[in-house]
């Protein structure tokens with residue numbers, strides 16, 4: 001017996017087991033066999049029988065197997081598992097899983113797994129001639145298989161490799177590839193291990209087959225769903241019943257199909273893929289996912305590429321194994337790098353990592369090279385600003401967005417906005433404009449003027465803290481009473497005044513610019529400095545150096561203008577000259593008599609004391625400054641002030657800094673074209689011409705220019721018009737952009753935040769009589785606390801309130817503020833129609849007060865308790881499941897639905913809403929002091945005699961912006 005040889009297939013038939021099962025047992029028992037045709041000794045067979053019996057009793061599989069058909073081989077289903085599918089401790093059910101896998105891998109096997117497996121079984125049942133197995137999976141033979149699942153599920157099972165039927169589109173590459181690969185002797189790992197017959201197969205070289213798997217590659221990923229459907233169909237069909245039930249007992253999921261297909265261990269990824277396939281993800285999505293999951297699949301790749309060496313297989317299989325991945329920005333960004341990785345594999349990854357390193361280095365370098373000071377000369381786009389700041393554009397866009405401006409990289413930012421962004425990002429900013437303004441006086445003179453230069457009067461600015469006596473000083477000098485006529489007691493416009501002085505028996509002229517001293521007029525004062533030759537700093541002797549004194553010193557210094565200090569109000573009792581001198585030394589202004597170089601003149605503007613000495617000093621300094629201009633040329637200068645006069649139209653005060661302005665001259669001021677119709681000097685007298693350093697009011701302009709604009713006379717109308725048009729277009733563009741940006745912000749970005757309570761805003765459109773007022777108001781608005789409510793000025797300009805302003809206000813829920821200006825025809829009707837609020841003011845304080853009020857109105861009201869009364873519980877009555885407190889209202893009242901707090905022994909035992917209030921058993925709306933009542937509180941029955949009830953109600957209270965007053 002021991003010498004008797006037994007073939008494996010005989011043994012498997014005897015035991016009613018698969019060949020592979022027997023082979024696996026052999027493996028476990030370390031019996032050397034090659035395939036089912038191998039022979040073993042009887043003793044070895046006996047061992048196998050024993051082992052097989054023990055396995056078969058441990059698994060429900062066997063009973064589930066149908067009786068083999070007459071011609072069926074006991075082992076029709078070949079395991080697709082590797083040669084060692086069953087480890088010693090592996091349960092039998094694992095084996096069955098593999099059978100199931102095999103079934104799904106090759107549809108022939110699915111079909112042949114049970115009833116119609118004749119050909120398959122036959123092929124395996126003839127041990128000496130295993131070759132018939134080969135045609136079974138080979139496409140040309142496949143259709144001939146009568147019970148083939150392929151035939152059953154596909155209307156065109158004989159489809160060639162080049163055009164697989166749709167239902168097969170997914171698994172087709174594998175089905176078609178396998179025979180092709182097997183044939184030429186390039187078997188896949190799976191096939192290799194799955195077919196014990198393989199070593200007996202011839203290996204004819206079929207080079208063309210190498211490319212064949214590529215044919216079905218295209219449709220493969222697309223038809224993931226189809227493949228699944230088909231597989232599902234196969235398992236749900238009659239043929240699949242047995243397998244399904246087997247699987248149901250042993251392993252609930254059909255996932256093994258995928259595992260088997262690729263010979264990969266089951267993983268989470270597979271689960272996802274299976275799901276993905278079911279969802280019918282497109283091949284594009286699958287490809288995308290492939291890119292990002294390359295590393296995970298390295299093993300797969302090895303496995304699959306050794307299969308037939310084609311990428312097609314990889315693609316097909318990967319389309320199955322990609323987990324769904326959300327399309328995030330990060331994914332998009334990393335796409336190029338991932339693509340590179342995909343194409344060049346690990347090298348590419350290394351390159352990608354080098355690129356990242358380089359990028360990091362560049363970023364680091366950029367940070368190191370990042371400037372701390374930014375010089376702005378002109379408007380620039382977001383992109384250009386980012387470049388200047390050496391920051392990503394997104395940083396700039398983000399900063400703008402936070403500030404309420406939605407901008408793209410091509411959006412042009414004006415200097416102010418760019419400055420704001422840069423400062424916000426921690427840069428120091430200097431605008432070239434400031435520099436050039438300070439040098440403007442000299443720039444006014446051209447080279448051609450040099451031969452015709454003549455001495456010109458000095459232009460003097462009086463600066464200083466509010467109420468230190470600037471206007472009074474100028475008033476005294478001019479011997480007029482300007483201060484008395486000012487609206488609200490504040491100087492609101494820059495005025496220019498000529499003063500004739502007799503000095504050394506010679507009449508000399510000095511031009512004074514009357515700049516306001518209120519804090520709100522900082523910007524205007526700065527402009528005054530730009531055109532000035534000498535600054536008189538007024539410091540009240542009884543008040544000393546104050547914030548705006550310091551500011552004025554800074555402005556004068558920035559413009560490199562000599563400072564003469566007028567220590568004013570020396571007539572007052574509290575005047576302390578030395579204290580002022582002392583304080584000024586802190587700002588490097590040391591009086592001459594203290595050994596310094598600063599001229600300081602004690603004066604009394606009110607009493608006119610020592611003014612001559614002051615003026616003498618002005619002339620002295622002017623002499624030193626050596627001020628010259630060429631009066632024999634067309635005029636050039638600066639617009640000091642401009643406004644729209646109802647009767648006279650646009651009126652502008654020009655300071656002529658070079659040349660002579662004459663009536664009839666054609667000029668351009670900013671972007672405004674004009675022909676001088678009339679000129680009026682500061683005394684109200686018409687003049688025909690005005691020379692250097694003179695200030696005149698000019699009529700004949702087509703529009704109101706902006707204060708600070710330069711003006712220039714042109715020889716011919718044509719060139720003047722051309723320059724004006726160009727500038728006008730430029731300005732209109734900028735203004736439009738600003739307006740559009742504002743609208744966008746209001747309508748989109750900020751509204752969301754406002755709605756969410758993160759930020760509230762008060763949109764304003766500001767129109768004022770003159771540019772100076774506009775700037776003053778803007779400056780004051782900027783001072784308002786805006787932590788909770790933000791003031792956004794969508795548009796600010798001098799001029800009338802127009803219908804366009806109303807449109808903008810309506811579109812952006814803005815309030816229109818008019819300051820000393822009027823409404824254009826139709827504006828009022830438009831505002832009424834659109835429900836736009838137009839508010840008009842002539843005094844800045846009133847305006848600010850109203851704005852502040854409006855902002856407070858926008859603040860979330862706070863809920864505060866308003867006490868109602870005090871009640872005592874005198875008795876407790878049970879009522880239903882609860883209790884009613886018999887009370888006496890000691891003070892105030894009880895109101896139904898008011899809030900009550902029950903106090904007992906100094907503690908609050910309950911707080912809630914009074915939901916039942918009765919008086920003499922009748923429902924009462926309220927019960928006043930001195931009356932008894934019954935009180936019920938929902939869910940509270942623990943009343944005690946002697947309880948004190950405090951009644952109150954919550955009321956909303958308007959909050960104010962001031963932190964002190966906001967807490968009630």
Ligand SMILES: Nc1nc2c(ncn2[C@@H]2O[C@H](COP(=O)(O)OP(=O)(O)OP(=O)(O)O)[C@@H](O)[C@H]2O)c(=O)[nH]1
Nearest residue numbers: 466467468469470471472491517518569604605606
């Ligand atoms: N006693 C005394 N009072 C003065 C003198 N100069 C000005 N005042 C008073 O100081 C107050 C303020 O004077 P203004 O000339 O309006 O001061 P200002 O600096 O022009 O003020 P703003 O235009 O608001 O910036 C007025 O009541 C003046 O009468 C002075 O020399 N002596």
